[in-house]
Amino acid sequence: MRRSLLEIKGLSCSFGGLRAVDGLDLELEPGVLAGLIGPNGAGKTTCFNLITGRVKPTGGRVTFEGRDLAGLRPSRINHRGIARTFQNIRLFGDLSALENVLVGFHGGLRASFISAILRLPGYVRQERQMEKRAEELLELVGLGRLINEKAANLAYGSQRLLEIARALATGPKLLLLDEPAAGMNPQETATLSRLVLRLRDEMGLTILLIEHDMHFVMNICQSLTVLDQGRVIARGTPRAVQLDKAVIEAYLGAGIEMAQEEGGDA
């Protein structure tokens, strides 16, 4: 029985009077590609924020590789091996694409700022390695020709890919993707699917993604967790979840039930 990589138990979080996340349980085995779906406002991004330490939970626990993540600041959690992208793209606009990815490598730099200032051989060597790796990552996500472009000037789709490259630079074991396909056309989505699968297969990453594009999710996710109003309402393979009544209700509202009862057209 493989030990789960990420284990969330009874996670809760409130903003003012609103319970954004309520008693969430989730388990991810290493190497799995899982999806987190649910209607708007269900608490999906809040869940990511809780895992990555951006928001403090009011209850429950998040365990990664057997170690509790409670009270750690986001940069520490990233060092433990969790990286993420953001729903509203948060790139370093003024820096180039290459520099954005290089920032991702900074956390792993084993050289003091003094050695950086003096350009000691240890630092210079690592800097060269970082540059090489950064170029490789950008090539991997398909941005090889845009490495010196200012991030703010990139097309929307490219910006999303850049965020992924940047997250990869931090050397994670778990990758959290927040609506990676948002705003992409079918072609771009297909390319993204292939990329995400490559990340799991070739880089051995465990991936949890939030998405609204059902096609995308159904195609590549091995398991789905459905959230509604901060609670898990269904869990399982995409197939099973698709047919789950509670899920349908959550997305479409009870109206669909009544329409079916009256025998009207769907």
Add this chain to the structure above:
Amino acid sequence: MADFLQQVVNGLSLGSLYALIAIGYTLVYGILRLINFAHGDVLMVGCYAAYFGGAMFYLPWWASLLGAMALTALLGVLIDQGAYRPLRTAPRISALITAIGVSFLLENLGIVIFGGRPRSFYRPEIFDRIINFGDVRILSLSLWTPVITAGLCIALLLIIHRTRTGMAMRALSRDMVTVRLMGINTDRIVAYTFAIGSALAAVGGVFWAMKYPQINPNMGVMPGLKAFSAAVVGGIGNVTGAMLGGLILGFLEIMLVALLPAIAGYKDALAFLLLILILLFRPTGIMGQELPE
């Protein structure tokens, strides 16, 4: 005992002045999330206006005061329209730097126009009497100040909670975008906010000038900064908080000088220490209103 009573009255008096000035900061910050650095200097302009009202036009003190209030209200609105409005959508740091620039501009214009030499401010007879309560000798100004301040504060709270403009102001401090979408002329409300805040600061300034009867172009700097600290301590964005913060700061300052005269020289630092402590331990201030981001 007599001495203590005297200090209490002094504290109340000084606290009232800080409260009047703090209100302007808190009103503007609540709506625009901007620290109006120039607020203290607007106060200074009000003082000079009142001064010239008396010295050049021989107006009675209350007429000078009203004139000063009108003038500062206008000045406050002009500053917003001219310097802050173009930066509504800019990063907040830019607006803050601009506010610093406006502040320096007013001070130096003051030096150029009025001269750097301090001038003596006229204290009307009604505020110049000494009232005796047994052993205690209190300047009538020190009694009038809190009374007038209280009256103005009550009036302000009535405006904020009972009028439509006041309601708009409160709504604006919660969610500017939505208020605009509802067809309310936000520019007008913002203008009112600056006008009210500046006019109150003028009152505070004039009474300050009567108390330490001297004015100079840099007189607004320290009271301004301290009043801002008071506003933060009380809970920035909250008008009652500003009043409370001002009173607390006034009291503490007087008490410090009275009880620990050896370190009285550090009284100016008190406001900032309070500010730093509050921001560290209870950033939302005493009235603790979590401002939406």
Add this chain to the structure above:
Amino acid sequence: MRLLGGIFDLGPLPRRSATRGRDNMLTVGFCLAVAWVLYWLDGHGDPYLVHMLTMAALFATLAVSYNLINGVTGQLSLEPNAFVACGAYVTALLTLSPQEKMASFILEPLVWPLSEFCIPLLPALLIAGSLTALMAFLMGFPVFRVRGDYLAIVTLGFGEVIRVVAENAQSVTNGPLGLKGIPRDTNIWWAWGLLGVTLFVIVRLVNSSYGRALKAVREDETAAEAMGINAFWHKMLAFCTSAFFEGVAGGLLAHLLTAISPKQFDFLFTFTLLIIIVIGGLGSTTGALLGAFLVTFGSEHLRFVEEGFTVPLIGLDIPAIPGMRMVIFSLLLVMIMIFMRRGLLGRHEFSWRWLAAVLGRRTPAGGGK
């Protein structure tokens, strides 16, 4: 409206690693040229010009340091005056002879052991810089608990507290009287030497992975944290480095002015530095340099508005208006923030690659690249 910034925007330049060797040679050559010019000026130049260049270099050091925390890391600190004051006072207290100290401290004697000894300038500067950096380190804990305007106000508060302390700690700082009789040790070499060291450290830092991390914190602190950058420590790094150089520059300033008092290091000082880096472009080291020279020399040349002058051609007599210069500078700051927020250079920096690209463009019919 982007003046020089527009010129700087040439699109992606050739990669730095490709031209690194050549760039370093050019930089060294340039430094030697500057050193030669200074040598010549020191011997033969107009003493007034030498003094101005010394002042300009000190302010350039201050501007470049200040830009590190404000512009590069994006944390609006309003207390450089406190760091400069700290550096000035510590250096002066260490280098003044015991006799001088006795003469100055007439109200209350200077605390022991400072009253008993004095040391040469260089170690005094290093100690002053380190103490200032330490002060920044201690302040950083409360300061970086908050962000944005609150951070600005907290730093302003600390700056004021330091000023009040300087005015009241009679037995250490001599209160409002200040210190006088400080040996006039600062010459053009000290000032430009410090500028050189500061530029070396800060430019190298900004161009390294750490510099990128600082900029990331500026651009989006949340995202930076999520990418493994401890925003707190990086802000501390910028803050303390900045404070160190501001302290040392303060020490040299004390030894140029020969007399210091708390009044000199008030908010106006901070304002001057602020306007320098805003004119140059918040975030650009080159901009800070440019701004410092422009403001130092410009301020001198603007003296005429305060002394009364005659408008040529019309023959109009404008009377002397003291304080007019500051009006002009304040107005300038407001205008820049409204119309040209990015300053002259924005966030662009000078680089040899840029120069080569500009020159390469000018060459007719493809001058090779």
